[in-house]
Amino acid sequence: NAATARPTLADLPLRPELVGEEPYGAPQLEVAVQLNVNENPYPPGPEVVADIAAAVATVAGRLNRYPDRDAWALREDLARYLGHGLTADQVWAANGSNEVMLQVLQAFGGPGRSALSFAPTYSMYPEYARDTHTRWLTAPRRADFTIDPQEAVAAVKEHAPDVVFVTSPNNPTGTAVALETLADICAAAPGVVVVDEAYVEFARTGTPSALALLPDFPRLAVSRTMSKAFAFAGGRLGYLAAAPAFVDALRIVRLPYHLSAVTQAVARVALAHADEMLAHVDLLRTERDQLATWLSEQGLEVAASDANFCLFGRFADRHRVWQALLDRDVLIRETGPDGWLRVSVGTHEEMATFTSALRQILDDPE
Numbered sequence: 001n002a003a004t005a006r007p008t009l010a011d012l013p014l015r016p017e018l019v020g021e022e023p024y025g026a027p028q029l030e031v032a033v034q035l036n037v038n039e040n041p042y043p044p045g046p047e048v049v050a051d052i053a054a055a056v057a058t059v060a061g062r063l064n065r066y067p068d069r070d071a072w073a074l075r076e077d078l079a080r081y082l083g084h085g086l087t088a089d090q091v092w093a094a095n096g097s098n099e100v101m102l103q104v105l106q107a108f109g110g111p112g113r114s115a116l117s118f119a120p121t122y123s124m125y126p127e128y129a130r131d132t133h134t135r136w137l138t139a140p141r142r143a144d145f146t147i148d149p150q151e152a153v154a155a156v157k158e159h160a161p162d163v164v165f166v167t168s169p170n171n172p173t174g175t176a177v178a179l180e181t182l183a184d185i186c187a188a189a190p191g192v193v194v195v196d197e198a199y200v201e202f203a204r205t206g207t208p209s210a211l212a213l214l215p216d217f218p219r220l221a222v223s224r225t226m227s228k229a230f231a232f233a234g235g236r237l238g239y240l241a242a243a244p245a246f247v248d249a250l251r252i253v254r255l256p257y258h259l260s261a262v263t264q265a266v267a268r269v270a271l272a273h274a275d276e277m278l279a280h281v282d283l284l285r286t287e288r289d290q291l292a293t294w295l296s297e298q299g300l301e302v303a304a305s306d307a308n309f310c311l312f313g314r315f316a317d318r319h320r321v322w323q324a325l326l327d328r329d330v331l332i333r334e335t336g337p338d339g340w341l342r343v344s345v346g347t348h349e350e351m352a353t354f355t356s357a358l359r360q361i362l363d364d365p366e
Ligand code: PMP
Pocket: 037, 038, 095, 096, 097, 098, 099, 122, 167, 170, 171, 196, 198, 224, 225, 226, 227, 233, 237, 238
Protein backbone atom coordinates (compact mmCIF):
# COMPACT_ATOMS: atom_id res chain seq x y z
CA ASN A 1 0.00 0.00 0.00
CA ALA A 2 0.95 3.63 -0.46
CA ALA A 3 2.01 4.18 3.16
CA THR A 4 4.59 1.39 3.11
CA ALA A 5 5.67 1.61 -0.56
CA ARG A 6 9.30 2.46 -1.05
CA PRO A 7 9.42 6.24 -1.59
CA THR A 8 11.13 7.68 -4.62
CA LEU A 9 13.34 10.73 -4.25
CA ALA A 10 10.43 12.85 -5.50
CA ASP A 11 8.40 11.77 -2.44
CA LEU A 12 11.00 13.05 0.00
CA PRO A 13 11.27 16.65 1.24
CA LEU A 14 14.63 17.28 -0.41
CA ARG A 15 16.01 20.84 -0.22
CA PRO A 16 14.64 22.56 -3.34
CA GLU A 17 18.10 23.46 -4.68
CA LEU A 18 19.04 19.76 -4.62
CA VAL A 19 16.05 18.59 -6.67
CA GLY A 20 17.26 17.13 -9.96
CA GLU A 21 20.92 17.12 -8.85
CA GLU A 22 23.04 14.04 -9.54
CA PRO A 23 25.72 12.76 -7.13
CA TYR A 24 29.27 13.66 -8.21
CA GLY A 25 30.56 11.01 -10.44
CA ALA A 26 33.12 10.23 -12.95
CA PRO A 27 31.78 6.83 -14.03
CA GLN A 28 33.57 4.08 -12.05
CA LEU A 29 33.75 1.38 -14.72
CA GLU A 30 35.73 -1.84 -14.86
CA VAL A 31 37.93 -0.95 -17.80
CA ALA A 32 41.46 -2.18 -18.56
CA VAL A 33 42.96 1.30 -18.94
CA GLN A 34 41.64 3.81 -16.41
CA LEU A 35 42.78 7.33 -17.21
CA ASN A 36 39.82 9.28 -15.89
CA VAL A 37 40.41 10.51 -12.33
CA ASN A 38 44.06 11.60 -12.31
CA GLU A 39 45.27 8.81 -10.07
CA ASN A 40 48.88 7.73 -9.84
CA PRO A 41 48.94 4.42 -11.77
CA TYR A 42 51.66 2.90 -9.57
CA PRO A 43 50.48 1.02 -6.46
CA PRO A 44 52.54 1.06 -3.26
CA GLY A 45 55.44 -1.41 -3.22
CA PRO A 46 55.55 -4.56 -1.06
CA GLU A 47 57.50 -2.93 1.80
CA VAL A 48 54.98 -0.09 2.13
CA VAL A 49 52.10 -2.56 1.89
CA ALA A 50 53.63 -4.65 4.71
CA ASP A 51 54.15 -1.58 6.93
CA ILE A 52 50.58 -0.40 6.26
CA ALA A 53 49.23 -3.83 7.17
CA ALA A 54 51.26 -3.85 10.40
CA ALA A 55 50.02 -0.37 11.33
CA VAL A 56 46.42 -1.42 10.73
CA ALA A 57 46.94 -4.50 12.91
CA THR A 58 48.21 -2.26 15.71
CA VAL A 59 45.27 0.15 15.62
CA ALA A 60 42.81 -2.73 15.16
CA GLY A 61 43.43 -3.71 18.78
CA ARG A 62 42.25 -0.25 19.89
CA LEU A 63 39.27 0.31 17.61
CA ASN A 64 36.92 0.33 20.62
CA ARG A 65 38.38 3.79 21.37
CA TYR A 66 37.87 7.01 19.39
CA PRO A 67 40.91 8.30 17.51
CA ASP A 68 42.82 11.50 18.30
CA ARG A 69 40.29 14.20 17.33
CA ASP A 70 43.06 16.63 16.43
CA ALA A 71 45.25 14.08 14.61
CA TRP A 72 48.33 15.70 16.16
CA ALA A 73 50.91 13.09 15.24
CA LEU A 74 49.73 13.03 11.64
CA ARG A 75 49.75 16.83 11.44
CA GLU A 76 53.30 16.88 12.81
CA ASP A 77 54.33 14.44 10.10
CA LEU A 78 52.58 16.53 7.43
CA ALA A 79 54.24 19.73 8.66
CA ARG A 80 57.64 18.04 8.49
CA TYR A 81 56.88 16.74 5.02
CA LEU A 82 55.85 20.23 3.77
CA GLY A 83 58.95 21.96 5.18
CA HIS A 84 58.92 25.77 4.90
CA GLY A 85 59.36 25.88 8.69
CA LEU A 86 55.71 24.83 9.19
CA THR A 87 54.52 23.37 12.49
CA ALA A 88 51.58 21.09 13.31
CA ASP A 89 49.37 23.99 14.45
CA GLN A 90 49.65 25.42 10.92
CA VAL A 91 48.49 22.20 9.29
CA TRP A 92 45.02 20.68 9.07
CA ALA A 93 43.97 17.31 7.66
CA ALA A 94 40.71 15.67 6.58
CA ASN A 95 39.32 12.87 4.41
CA GLY A 96 40.67 14.16 1.13
CA SER A 97 41.12 17.79 0.18
CA ASN A 98 37.47 17.69 -0.88
CA GLU A 99 36.57 17.58 2.82
CA VAL A 100 39.15 20.24 3.67
CA MET A 101 37.61 22.62 1.14
CA LEU A 102 34.08 21.87 2.26
CA GLN A 103 35.22 22.77 5.79
CA VAL A 104 36.69 26.04 4.45
CA LEU A 105 33.28 26.98 3.07
CA GLN A 106 31.51 25.80 6.23
CA ALA A 107 33.75 28.13 8.22
CA PHE A 108 34.10 31.11 5.88
CA GLY A 109 31.19 30.82 3.42
CA GLY A 110 27.51 30.38 4.15
CA PRO A 111 24.25 32.25 3.58
CA GLY A 112 24.82 35.80 2.34
CA ARG A 113 28.45 34.98 1.53
CA SER A 114 30.20 34.20 -1.74
CA ALA A 115 33.09 32.21 -3.15
CA LEU A 116 34.91 33.01 -6.39
CA SER A 117 37.14 30.99 -8.69
CA PHE A 118 38.57 31.22 -12.19
CA ALA A 119 36.75 29.13 -14.79
CA PRO A 120 37.13 26.59 -16.21
CA THR A 121 38.21 24.96 -12.97
CA TYR A 122 37.54 22.06 -10.59
CA SER A 123 33.92 20.98 -10.89
CA MET A 124 33.47 20.21 -7.18
CA TYR A 125 33.83 23.81 -5.95
CA PRO A 126 30.29 24.84 -6.99
CA GLU A 127 28.98 21.74 -5.22
CA TYR A 128 30.70 22.65 -1.95
CA ALA A 129 29.23 26.14 -2.40
CA ARG A 130 25.73 24.75 -2.99
CA ASP A 131 26.00 22.46 0.03
CA THR A 132 27.04 25.33 2.31
CA HIS A 133 24.54 27.88 0.87
CA THR A 134 27.45 29.96 -0.40
CA ARG A 135 26.91 32.01 -3.56
CA TRP A 136 29.19 30.71 -6.33
CA LEU A 137 30.92 33.19 -8.64
CA THR A 138 33.42 32.73 -11.46
CA ALA A 139 35.74 35.01 -13.38
CA PRO A 140 37.01 33.82 -16.76
CA ARG A 141 40.52 32.63 -17.59
CA ARG A 142 42.20 33.65 -20.85
CA ALA A 143 41.68 31.47 -23.95
CA ASP A 144 44.90 29.58 -23.09
CA PHE A 145 43.51 28.97 -19.55
CA THR A 146 46.05 31.22 -17.83
CA ILE A 147 44.83 33.85 -15.36
CA ASP A 148 45.25 37.52 -16.30
CA PRO A 149 46.49 39.06 -13.02
CA GLN A 150 44.87 42.44 -13.64
CA GLU A 151 41.51 40.93 -14.53
CA ALA A 152 41.71 38.57 -11.56
CA VAL A 153 42.37 41.46 -9.18
CA ALA A 154 39.54 43.45 -10.78
CA ALA A 155 37.13 40.51 -10.33
CA VAL A 156 38.16 40.07 -6.69
CA LYS A 157 37.67 43.78 -6.02
CA GLU A 158 34.34 43.88 -7.85
CA HIS A 159 32.78 40.86 -6.12
CA ALA A 160 34.58 41.09 -2.76
CA PRO A 161 34.15 37.32 -2.25
CA ASP A 162 34.51 35.83 1.22
CA VAL A 163 36.50 32.93 -0.25
CA VAL A 164 38.68 32.77 -3.38
CA PHE A 165 39.78 29.40 -4.78
CA VAL A 166 42.77 29.40 -7.10
CA THR A 167 43.73 25.99 -8.44
CA SER A 168 47.39 25.68 -9.37
CA PRO A 169 48.02 23.56 -11.35
CA ASN A 170 44.41 23.85 -12.43
CA ASN A 171 42.03 20.96 -13.04
CA PRO A 172 40.94 20.23 -15.81
CA THR A 173 43.37 22.41 -17.76
CA GLY A 174 46.73 21.65 -16.05
CA THR A 175 47.62 25.35 -15.93
CA ALA A 176 49.98 26.56 -13.20
CA VAL A 177 49.48 30.07 -11.80
CA ALA A 178 52.48 32.37 -11.31
CA LEU A 179 53.42 33.20 -7.72
CA GLU A 180 53.15 36.94 -8.46
CA THR A 181 49.56 36.47 -9.67
CA LEU A 182 48.71 34.54 -6.49
CA ALA A 183 50.27 37.33 -4.42
CA ASP A 184 48.26 39.96 -6.31
CA ILE A 185 45.04 38.01 -5.66
CA CYS A 186 45.90 37.60 -1.95
CA ALA A 187 46.65 41.31 -1.64
CA ALA A 188 43.31 42.25 -3.23
CA ALA A 189 41.12 39.65 -1.49
CA PRO A 190 39.00 40.92 1.41
CA GLY A 191 38.38 37.35 2.67
CA VAL A 192 40.33 34.12 2.64
CA VAL A 193 42.22 32.69 -0.34
CA VAL A 194 42.73 28.96 -0.87
CA VAL A 195 45.37 27.90 -3.36
CA ASP A 196 44.48 24.33 -4.28
CA GLU A 197 47.77 22.59 -5.03
CA ALA A 198 46.39 19.07 -5.52
CA TYR A 199 48.75 18.53 -8.47
CA VAL A 200 51.71 20.71 -7.49
CA GLU A 201 54.23 17.86 -7.29
CA PHE A 202 53.79 17.34 -11.03
CA ALA A 203 54.60 20.97 -11.91
CA ARG A 204 57.50 21.58 -14.20
CA THR A 205 60.69 22.19 -12.25
CA GLY A 206 61.10 25.72 -11.00
CA THR A 207 57.36 26.27 -10.41
CA PRO A 208 57.23 27.50 -6.80
CA SER A 209 54.54 26.50 -4.31
CA ALA A 210 52.22 29.08 -2.75
CA LEU A 211 53.57 27.85 0.61
CA ALA A 212 56.24 30.51 0.10
CA LEU A 213 53.53 33.19 0.38
CA LEU A 214 52.12 32.04 3.73
CA PRO A 215 54.29 34.34 5.88
CA ASP A 216 53.04 37.37 3.91
CA PHE A 217 49.30 36.61 3.85
CA PRO A 218 47.61 35.54 7.10
CA ARG A 219 44.32 34.74 5.32
CA LEU A 220 45.96 32.46 2.74
CA ALA A 221 45.66 28.67 2.92
CA VAL A 222 47.43 26.16 0.68
CA SER A 223 45.54 22.92 0.11
CA ARG A 224 47.30 19.66 -0.76
CA THR A 225 46.34 16.03 -1.13
CA MET A 226 47.96 12.61 -0.88
CA SER A 227 45.61 11.38 -3.66
CA LYS A 228 47.63 12.31 -6.73
CA ALA A 229 51.44 12.36 -6.79
CA PHE A 230 51.50 10.57 -3.43
CA ALA A 231 49.67 7.56 -4.89
CA PHE A 232 47.28 7.35 -1.92
CA ALA A 233 43.84 8.20 -3.36
CA GLY A 234 42.22 5.25 -1.60
CA GLY A 235 43.68 6.36 1.75
CA ARG A 236 41.60 9.61 1.58
CA LEU A 237 43.93 12.15 3.08
CA GLY A 238 43.91 15.83 2.16
CA TYR A 239 45.50 18.64 4.10
CA LEU A 240 46.04 22.34 4.25
CA ALA A 241 48.68 24.76 5.55
CA ALA A 242 47.68 28.16 6.92
CA ALA A 243 48.00 30.38 9.97
CA PRO A 244 47.05 28.65 13.26
CA ALA A 245 43.94 30.84 13.52
CA PHE A 246 42.76 29.62 10.12
CA VAL A 247 43.21 26.04 11.33
CA ASP A 248 41.25 26.90 14.50
CA ALA A 249 38.34 28.04 12.31
CA LEU A 250 38.28 24.65 10.55
CA ARG A 251 38.41 22.84 13.90
CA ILE A 252 35.10 24.52 14.82
CA VAL A 253 33.24 23.01 11.86
CA ARG A 254 34.89 19.60 11.58
CA LEU A 255 32.92 16.58 12.75
CA PRO A 256 34.29 15.07 15.95
CA TYR A 257 36.75 12.26 15.13
CA HIS A 258 36.42 12.92 11.40
CA LEU A 259 39.72 11.15 10.65
CA SER A 260 39.52 7.48 11.62
CA ALA A 261 42.30 5.83 13.60
CA VAL A 262 42.98 3.66 10.55
CA THR A 263 43.27 6.67 8.23
CA GLN A 264 45.63 8.47 10.59
CA ALA A 265 47.86 5.45 11.10
CA VAL A 266 47.99 4.49 7.46
CA ALA A 267 48.68 8.03 6.26
CA ARG A 268 51.57 8.26 8.74
CA VAL A 269 53.09 5.08 7.31
CA ALA A 270 52.76 6.48 3.78
CA LEU A 271 54.44 9.74 4.87
CA ALA A 272 57.28 7.77 6.46
CA HIS A 273 57.79 6.27 3.00
CA ALA A 274 57.40 9.59 1.16
CA ASP A 275 60.37 9.03 -1.16
CA GLU A 276 58.98 5.71 -2.28
CA MET A 277 55.41 6.99 -2.59
CA LEU A 278 56.64 9.83 -4.82
CA ALA A 279 59.15 7.69 -6.72
CA HIS A 280 57.24 7.74 -10.02
CA VAL A 281 56.54 11.47 -10.19
CA ASP A 282 59.50 12.23 -12.50
CA LEU A 283 58.50 9.39 -14.79
CA LEU A 284 54.89 10.62 -14.90
CA ARG A 285 56.09 14.15 -15.72
CA THR A 286 58.16 12.83 -18.62
CA GLU A 287 55.24 10.72 -19.79
CA ARG A 288 52.97 13.79 -19.55
CA ASP A 289 55.29 15.87 -21.71
CA GLN A 290 55.54 13.07 -24.28
CA LEU A 291 51.75 12.76 -24.30
CA ALA A 292 51.33 16.51 -24.88
CA THR A 293 53.82 16.38 -27.74
CA TRP A 294 52.11 13.37 -29.29
CA LEU A 295 48.67 14.98 -29.05
CA SER A 296 49.83 18.15 -30.78
CA GLU A 297 51.59 16.07 -33.46
CA GLN A 298 48.18 14.61 -34.26
CA GLY A 299 46.99 18.14 -35.04
CA LEU A 300 45.04 18.45 -31.78
CA GLU A 301 45.00 21.37 -29.39
CA VAL A 302 46.58 20.61 -26.01
CA ALA A 303 46.51 22.85 -22.94
CA ALA A 304 50.00 23.34 -21.45
CA SER A 305 50.00 21.03 -18.42
CA ASP A 306 51.84 21.12 -15.10
CA ALA A 307 49.69 18.27 -13.77
CA ASN A 308 49.36 14.52 -14.38
CA PHE A 309 46.79 14.91 -17.14
CA CYS A 310 46.29 16.69 -20.44
CA LEU A 311 43.23 18.54 -21.70
CA PHE A 312 42.99 18.13 -25.45
CA GLY A 313 40.56 18.76 -28.28
CA ARG A 314 38.68 20.20 -29.79
CA PHE A 315 36.06 17.79 -31.05
CA ALA A 316 32.72 18.66 -32.64
CA ASP A 317 31.33 15.63 -30.77
CA ARG A 318 33.57 14.87 -27.81
CA HIS A 319 31.16 12.29 -26.45
CA ARG A 320 31.65 10.19 -29.59
CA VAL A 321 35.43 10.21 -29.05
CA TRP A 322 35.03 9.39 -25.33
CA GLN A 323 32.68 6.49 -26.16
CA ALA A 324 34.91 5.19 -28.97
CA LEU A 325 37.84 5.10 -26.52
CA LEU A 326 35.69 3.29 -23.98
CA ASP A 327 34.74 0.78 -26.68
CA ARG A 328 38.50 0.14 -26.95
CA ASP A 329 38.77 -0.37 -23.14
CA VAL A 330 40.22 3.08 -22.42
CA LEU A 331 38.34 5.28 -19.94
CA ILE A 332 39.09 9.02 -20.00
CA ARG A 333 37.05 11.99 -18.76
CA GLU A 334 34.46 14.04 -20.55
CA THR A 335 35.01 17.29 -18.69
CA GLY A 336 36.10 20.86 -19.21
CA PRO A 337 34.90 23.33 -21.81
CA ASP A 338 32.84 22.10 -24.78
CA GLY A 339 34.83 20.06 -27.25
CA TRP A 340 37.69 19.16 -24.89
CA LEU A 341 38.54 15.86 -23.20
CA ARG A 342 40.89 15.13 -20.29
CA VAL A 343 43.20 12.15 -20.10
CA SER A 344 45.24 11.22 -17.02
CA VAL A 345 48.85 10.11 -17.37
CA GLY A 346 49.17 6.39 -16.72
CA THR A 347 51.98 3.91 -17.19
CA HIS A 348 53.94 3.84 -20.45
CA GLU A 349 51.94 0.79 -21.57
CA GLU A 350 48.63 2.48 -20.75
CA MET A 351 49.63 5.57 -22.74
CA ALA A 352 50.58 3.37 -25.68
CA THR A 353 47.12 1.78 -25.58
CA PHE A 354 45.50 5.22 -25.34
CA THR A 355 47.48 6.75 -28.21
CA SER A 356 46.90 3.83 -30.55
CA ALA A 357 43.18 3.79 -29.74
CA LEU A 358 42.86 7.54 -30.27
CA ARG A 359 44.82 7.35 -33.54
CA GLN A 360 42.37 4.72 -34.82
CA ILE A 361 39.43 6.92 -33.87
CA LEU A 362 40.93 9.99 -35.54
CA ASP A 363 41.55 7.94 -38.69
CA ASP A 364 38.00 6.64 -38.74
CA PRO A 365 35.69 9.60 -38.07
CA GLU A 366 32.36 7.77 -38.40
N1 PMP B 1 41.36 19.63 -5.89
C1 PMP B 1 41.49 19.34 -7.18
C2 PMP B 1 41.89 20.41 -8.12
C3 PMP B 1 41.23 18.03 -7.63
O1 PMP B 1 41.33 17.77 -8.93
C4 PMP B 1 40.85 17.05 -6.70
C5 PMP B 1 40.56 15.61 -7.10
N2 PMP B 1 40.13 15.39 -8.35
C6 PMP B 1 40.71 17.42 -5.36
C7 PMP B 1 40.99 18.71 -5.00
C8 PMP B 1 40.23 16.46 -4.31
O2 PMP B 1 41.02 15.38 -4.13
P1 PMP B 1 40.98 14.53 -2.79
O3 PMP B 1 39.67 14.77 -2.12
O4 PMP B 1 41.15 13.13 -3.26
O5 PMP B 1 42.12 15.03 -1.97
